[in-house]
Amino acid sequence: xxxxxxxxxxxxxxxxxxxxxxxxxxxxxxxxxxxxxxxxxxxxxxxxxxxxxxxxxxxxxxxxxxxxxxxxxxxxxxxxxxxxxxxxxxxxxxxxxxxxxxxxxxxxxxxxxxxxxxxxxxxxxxxxxxxxx
Amino acid sequence: xxxxxxxxxxxxxxxxxxxxxxxxxxxxxxxxxxxxxxxxxxxxxxxxxxxxxxxxxxxxxxxxxxxxxxxxxxxxxxxxxxxxxxxxxxxxxxxxxxxxxxxxxxxxxxxxxxxxxxxxx
Ligand SMILES: Nc1ncnc2c1ncn2[C@@H]1O[C@H](COP(=O)(O)OP(=O)(O)OP(=O)(O)O)[C@@H](O)[C@H]1O
Ligand SMILES: [Mg+2]
Numbered sequence: 001x002x003x004x005x006x007x008x009x010x011x012x013x014x015x016x017x018x019x020x021x022x023x024x025x026x027x028x029x030x031x032x033x034x035x036x037x038x039x040x041x042x043x044x045x046x047x048x049x050x051x052x053x054x055x056x057x058x059x060x061x062x063x064x065x066x067x068x069x070x071x072x073x074x075x076x077x078x079x080x081x082x083x084x085x086x087x088x089x090x091x092x093x094x095x096x097x098x099x100x101x102x103x104x105x106x107x108x109x110x111x112x113x114x115x116x117x118x119x120x121x122x123x124x125x126x127x128x129x130x131x132x133x
Numbered sequence: 134x135x136x137x138x139x140x141x142x143x144x145x146x147x148x149x150x151x152x153x154x155x156x157x158x159x160x161x162x163x164x165x166x167x168x169x170x171x172x173x174x175x176x177x178x179x180x181x182x183x184x185x186x187x188x189x190x191x192x193x194x195x196x197x198x199x200x201x202x203x204x205x206x207x208x209x210x211x212x213x214x215x216x217x218x219x220x221x222x223x224x225x226x227x228x229x230x231x232x233x234x235x236x237x238x239x240x241x242x243x244x245x246x247x248x249x250x251x252x253x254x
Pocket of ligand 1: 045049050053054078080081082083089090094095096097098099100101102103104105124191192
């Protein structure tokens with residue numbers, strides 16, 4: 001994978017750091033303002049989930065290509081407690097922390113591809129991709 | 134690290150324009166500052182201007198909504214202004230429509246709206 005940037009998520013300011021790095025890389029990739037906001041917001045949600053539920057973890061950002069398309073990939077991974085029911089966690093309004101429960105389902109709507117893997121006690125990995133149009 | 138957002142008073146209104154990228158702790162502090170300033174100044178309305186804000190995630194969205202609801206409990210109105218097109222789009226896609234929050238296109242219209250809500254500022 002060419003040119004990937006890894007932002008460790010340890011303290012709360014790393015959430016801002018991750019979304020700023022992501023916005024910058026997305027800008028270099030050629031995304032317009034609406035997609036930049038989508039990407040930055042998605043990264044913010046994933047980074048905050050790591051910070052809240054599973055820190056430390058990391059956000060890996062990379063420019064990607066598939067055939068003629070180019071885009072941005074974000075991998076959020078941690079070795080935290082994992083998510084017991086992904087189905088529940090992906091439901092709008094589901095939260096174990098008094099949040100809005102908007103993070104995961106909202107992030108899925110903001111991006112083109114969304115994959116989540118999690119196992120209890122082992123950690124969580126969310127991969128999202130946004131393609132240039 | 135907490136960054137402070139300046140809160141200005143004009144007439145009976147407070148104006149807070151978010152010009153920096155807020156981390157979570159600073160956002161929480163901002164909400165508390167606004168409520169404390171309402172109490173300290175007796176302001177009847179607050180404009181929160183988001184013209185310079187290019188990302189609003191679920192956390193900041195919740196802070197803004199909570200600030201508006203809490204201010205209302207205290208007897209003050211909040212108008213949120215200057216939401217950028219990209220921010221409006223991401224908020225709705227996130228599922229955060231901020232239905233309970235009064236908004237206006239820009240600061241000027243926000244102050245006019247506040248004057249309507251509070252019977253003159
Ligand atoms: N990386 C993670 N590790 C462990 N649990 C997680 C992780 N990410 C999410 N979860 C679980 O999934 C739930 C739903 O996450 P989601 O981001 O959708 O909502 P939230 O974080 O509770 O609220 P919001 O994001 O709206 O502030 C969380 O409450 C938490 O229980
Ligand atoms: Mg979340």
